[in-house]
Amino acid sequence: MVRSRHLRLLLLPVLWSHALENTTNVSHRQVAPLVGEDCELPCLIDSSAKVLVLQWSRPDLDDIGYLLFYRHPRVRTHYQHPDFRARVQLQDPGLDHGDLSLVLKNVTRNDTATYECRLLLENEVSRTTTVQLTVRDVKRWSEEAVSGVRGHLLLPVTALLLPLLIMMMMIVRVVVLKRHLTQPGLGLRH
Incomplete structure:
Protein backbone atom coordinates (compact mmCIF):
# COMPACT_ATOMS: atom_id res chain seq x y z
CA MET A 1 0.00 0.00 0.00
CA ASP A 137 22.60 43.69 -14.63
CA VAL A 138 22.49 47.22 -13.14
CA LYS A 139 26.02 48.12 -14.29
CA ARG A 140 25.58 46.75 -17.82
CA TRP A 141 22.09 48.30 -18.09
CA SER A 142 23.34 51.76 -17.02
CA GLU A 143 26.28 51.58 -19.46
CA GLU A 144 23.90 50.69 -22.30
CA ALA A 145 21.56 53.51 -21.30
CA VAL A 146 24.40 56.06 -21.24
CA SER A 147 25.79 54.92 -24.61
CA GLY A 148 22.26 55.08 -26.05
CA VAL A 149 21.86 58.65 -24.78
CA ARG A 150 25.24 59.61 -26.25
CA GLY A 151 24.21 58.23 -29.62
CA HIS A 152 20.91 60.07 -29.56
CA LEU A 153 22.50 63.39 -28.51
CA LEU A 154 25.34 63.34 -31.03
CA LEU A 155 23.38 64.72 -33.98
CA PRO A 156 21.60 67.61 -32.17
CA VAL A 157 24.79 68.68 -30.37
CA THR A 158 26.75 68.58 -33.62
CA ALA A 159 24.03 70.58 -35.38
CA LEU A 160 24.30 73.30 -32.72
CA LEU A 161 28.06 73.39 -32.28
CA LEU A 162 29.10 73.30 -35.93
CA PRO A 163 27.60 76.73 -36.86
CA LEU A 164 29.08 78.23 -33.67
CA LEU A 165 32.50 76.85 -34.54
CA ILE A 166 32.29 78.24 -38.07
CA MET A 167 31.27 81.68 -36.76
CA MET A 168 34.16 81.72 -34.26
CA MET A 169 36.62 80.80 -37.01
CA MET A 170 35.31 83.64 -39.18
CA ILE A 171 35.63 86.15 -36.29
CA VAL A 172 39.18 85.00 -35.55
CA ARG A 173 40.07 85.33 -39.24
CA VAL A 174 38.64 88.88 -39.43
CA VAL A 175 40.51 89.92 -36.27
CA VAL A 176 43.78 88.45 -37.53
CA LEU A 177 43.34 90.02 -40.97
CA LYS A 178 42.51 93.44 -39.46
CA ARG A 179 45.64 93.31 -37.22
CA HIS A 180 47.75 92.31 -40.17
CA LEU A 181 46.44 95.15 -42.33
CA THR A 182 46.79 97.83 -39.61
CA GLN A 183 50.46 97.12 -38.92
CA PRO A 184 52.82 99.88 -40.15
CA GLY A 185 54.06 99.42 -43.67
CA LEU A 186 51.58 96.71 -44.62
CA GLY A 187 48.82 98.69 -46.18
CA LEU A 188 45.73 100.22 -44.63
CA ARG A 189 45.99 102.77 -41.84
CA HIS A 190 43.51 104.79 -39.87
Whole structure:
Protein backbone atom coordinates (compact mmCIF):
# COMPACT_ATOMS: atom_id res chain seq x y z
CA MET A 1 0.00 0.00 0.00
CA VAL A 2 2.72 2.47 0.98
CA ARG A 3 4.79 1.51 -2.05
CA SER A 4 1.93 2.05 -4.53
CA ARG A 5 1.11 5.44 -2.96
CA HIS A 6 4.78 6.46 -3.26
CA LEU A 7 4.82 5.33 -6.90
CA ARG A 8 1.68 7.36 -7.63
CA LEU A 9 3.26 10.44 -6.06
CA LEU A 10 6.35 10.03 -8.22
CA LEU A 11 4.33 9.54 -11.41
CA LEU A 12 1.84 12.32 -10.73
CA PRO A 13 3.85 15.20 -12.27
CA VAL A 14 4.67 13.07 -15.32
CA LEU A 15 1.02 12.20 -15.89
CA TRP A 16 -0.13 15.79 -15.42
CA SER A 17 2.63 17.06 -17.73
CA HIS A 18 1.39 14.71 -20.43
CA ALA A 19 -2.20 15.88 -19.91
CA LEU A 20 -1.13 19.53 -20.08
CA GLU A 21 0.89 19.12 -23.30
CA ASN A 22 -2.28 19.39 -25.40
CA THR A 23 -3.02 23.00 -24.53
CA THR A 24 -5.88 24.92 -26.05
CA ASN A 25 -4.80 28.46 -25.13
CA VAL A 26 -1.25 29.80 -25.29
CA SER A 27 -0.04 33.32 -24.50
CA HIS A 28 3.44 34.89 -24.37
CA ARG A 29 4.82 37.61 -22.07
CA GLN A 30 8.16 39.33 -21.44
CA VAL A 31 9.59 40.51 -18.10
CA ALA A 32 12.90 42.36 -17.55
CA PRO A 33 13.82 43.02 -13.89
CA LEU A 34 17.21 44.11 -12.56
CA VAL A 35 19.51 41.74 -10.65
CA GLY A 36 18.44 41.46 -7.02
CA GLU A 37 14.84 42.53 -7.58
CA ASP A 38 11.75 40.44 -7.00
CA CYS A 39 9.72 39.97 -10.16
CA GLU A 40 6.31 38.73 -11.09
CA LEU A 41 5.87 36.14 -13.82
CA PRO A 42 2.31 36.84 -15.02
CA CYS A 43 -0.34 34.17 -15.50
CA LEU A 44 -3.98 35.28 -15.36
CA ILE A 45 -7.27 33.44 -15.81
CA ASP A 46 -10.96 34.18 -15.33
CA SER A 47 -11.57 34.59 -11.59
CA SER A 48 -14.49 32.15 -11.71
CA ALA A 49 -12.36 29.28 -13.10
CA LYS A 50 -11.39 26.48 -10.73
CA VAL A 51 -7.77 25.36 -11.01
CA LEU A 52 -7.16 21.63 -10.73
CA VAL A 53 -3.45 21.63 -11.63
CA LEU A 54 -0.93 24.48 -11.89
CA GLN A 55 2.69 23.95 -12.92
CA TRP A 56 5.28 26.70 -13.07
CA SER A 57 8.31 25.25 -14.85
CA ARG A 58 11.43 26.13 -16.77
CA PRO A 59 11.82 23.85 -19.81
CA ASP A 60 15.63 24.08 -19.84
CA LEU A 61 15.75 22.41 -16.40
CA ASP A 62 14.26 19.24 -17.91
CA ASP A 63 12.53 17.00 -15.39
CA ILE A 64 14.60 17.98 -12.36
CA GLY A 65 11.60 19.68 -10.74
CA TYR A 66 9.17 22.54 -10.93
CA LEU A 67 9.34 26.06 -9.63
CA LEU A 68 5.91 25.36 -8.22
CA PHE A 69 3.49 22.44 -8.53
CA TYR A 70 -0.10 22.81 -7.33
CA ARG A 71 -2.71 20.09 -7.41
CA HIS A 72 -6.04 20.94 -5.91
CA PRO A 73 -6.24 21.70 -3.02
CA ARG A 74 -2.57 22.57 -2.22
CA VAL A 75 0.99 23.23 -3.43
CA ARG A 76 3.15 20.09 -3.54
CA THR A 77 6.58 21.24 -2.32
CA HIS A 78 8.29 17.85 -2.74
CA TYR A 79 8.30 18.41 -6.54
CA GLN A 80 10.07 21.74 -6.27
CA HIS A 81 13.45 22.32 -7.93
CA PRO A 82 16.14 23.02 -5.29
CA ASP A 83 17.21 26.33 -6.91
CA PHE A 84 13.74 27.78 -6.30
CA ARG A 85 13.05 26.66 -2.73
CA ALA A 86 12.18 29.70 -0.60
CA ARG A 87 12.46 31.93 -3.70
CA VAL A 88 8.97 31.58 -5.19
CA GLN A 89 5.43 32.21 -4.06
CA LEU A 90 2.09 32.63 -5.74
CA GLN A 91 0.83 36.20 -6.06
CA ASP A 92 -2.56 34.92 -4.84
CA PRO A 93 -1.85 31.84 -2.66
CA GLY A 94 -5.54 30.96 -2.41
CA LEU A 95 -6.00 31.05 -6.22
CA ASP A 96 -9.27 32.89 -5.55
CA HIS A 97 -9.00 35.86 -7.92
CA GLY A 98 -7.66 34.40 -11.17
CA ASP A 99 -4.09 35.60 -10.54
CA LEU A 100 -1.77 32.59 -10.87
CA SER A 101 1.30 34.81 -11.25
CA LEU A 102 4.49 33.60 -9.62
CA VAL A 103 6.72 35.94 -7.63
CA LEU A 104 10.40 35.07 -8.07
CA LYS A 105 12.53 36.62 -5.33
CA ASN A 106 16.04 38.06 -5.61
CA VAL A 107 16.58 37.31 -9.31
CA THR A 108 20.06 36.66 -10.69
CA ARG A 109 21.46 36.56 -14.22
CA ASN A 110 21.10 32.74 -14.02
CA ASP A 111 17.32 33.18 -13.83
CA THR A 112 17.23 34.52 -17.41
CA ALA A 113 15.16 31.91 -19.26
CA THR A 114 11.74 31.00 -20.57
CA TYR A 115 9.17 30.01 -17.95
CA GLU A 116 5.85 28.25 -18.44
CA CYS A 117 2.64 28.47 -16.46
CA ARG A 118 0.65 25.36 -17.38
CA LEU A 119 -2.73 24.74 -15.93
CA LEU A 120 -5.67 22.44 -16.09
CA LEU A 121 -9.03 23.95 -15.23
CA GLU A 122 -12.11 22.19 -13.92
CA ASN A 123 -13.88 22.42 -17.29
CA GLU A 124 -11.00 20.38 -18.81
CA VAL A 125 -9.51 23.40 -20.54
CA SER A 126 -5.74 23.52 -20.40
CA ARG A 127 -3.71 26.68 -20.92
CA THR A 128 -0.08 27.67 -21.14
CA THR A 129 1.41 31.09 -20.55
CA THR A 130 5.02 31.46 -21.63
CA VAL A 131 7.06 34.18 -19.93
CA GLN A 132 10.48 35.26 -21.22
CA LEU A 133 12.49 36.56 -18.25
CA THR A 134 15.55 38.65 -19.05
CA VAL A 135 17.40 39.71 -15.89
CA ARG A 136 19.39 42.89 -16.45
CA ASP A 137 22.60 43.69 -14.63
CA VAL A 138 22.49 47.22 -13.14
CA LYS A 139 26.02 48.12 -14.29
CA ARG A 140 25.58 46.75 -17.82
CA TRP A 141 22.09 48.30 -18.09
CA SER A 142 23.34 51.76 -17.02
CA GLU A 143 26.28 51.58 -19.46
CA GLU A 144 23.90 50.69 -22.30
CA ALA A 145 21.56 53.51 -21.30
CA VAL A 146 24.40 56.06 -21.24
CA SER A 147 25.79 54.92 -24.61
CA GLY A 148 22.26 55.08 -26.05
CA VAL A 149 21.86 58.65 -24.78
CA ARG A 150 25.24 59.61 -26.25
CA GLY A 151 24.21 58.23 -29.62
CA HIS A 152 20.91 60.07 -29.56
CA LEU A 153 22.50 63.39 -28.51
CA LEU A 154 25.34 63.34 -31.03
CA LEU A 155 23.38 64.72 -33.98
CA PRO A 156 21.60 67.61 -32.17
CA VAL A 157 24.79 68.68 -30.37
CA THR A 158 26.75 68.58 -33.62
CA ALA A 159 24.03 70.58 -35.38
CA LEU A 160 24.30 73.30 -32.72
CA LEU A 161 28.06 73.39 -32.28
CA LEU A 162 29.10 73.30 -35.93
CA PRO A 163 27.60 76.73 -36.86
CA LEU A 164 29.08 78.23 -33.67
CA LEU A 165 32.50 76.85 -34.54
CA ILE A 166 32.29 78.24 -38.07
CA MET A 167 31.27 81.68 -36.76
CA MET A 168 34.16 81.72 -34.26
CA MET A 169 36.62 80.80 -37.01
CA MET A 170 35.31 83.64 -39.18
CA ILE A 171 35.63 86.15 -36.29
CA VAL A 172 39.18 85.00 -35.55
CA ARG A 173 40.07 85.33 -39.24
CA VAL A 174 38.64 88.88 -39.43
CA VAL A 175 40.51 89.92 -36.27
CA VAL A 176 43.78 88.45 -37.53
CA LEU A 177 43.34 90.02 -40.97
CA LYS A 178 42.51 93.44 -39.46
CA ARG A 179 45.64 93.31 -37.22
CA HIS A 180 47.75 92.31 -40.17
CA LEU A 181 46.44 95.15 -42.33
CA THR A 182 46.79 97.83 -39.61
CA GLN A 183 50.46 97.12 -38.92
CA PRO A 184 52.82 99.88 -40.15
CA GLY A 185 54.06 99.42 -43.67
CA LEU A 186 51.58 96.71 -44.62
CA GLY A 187 48.82 98.69 -46.18
CA LEU A 188 45.73 100.22 -44.63
CA ARG A 189 45.99 102.77 -41.84
CA HIS A 190 43.51 104.79 -39.87
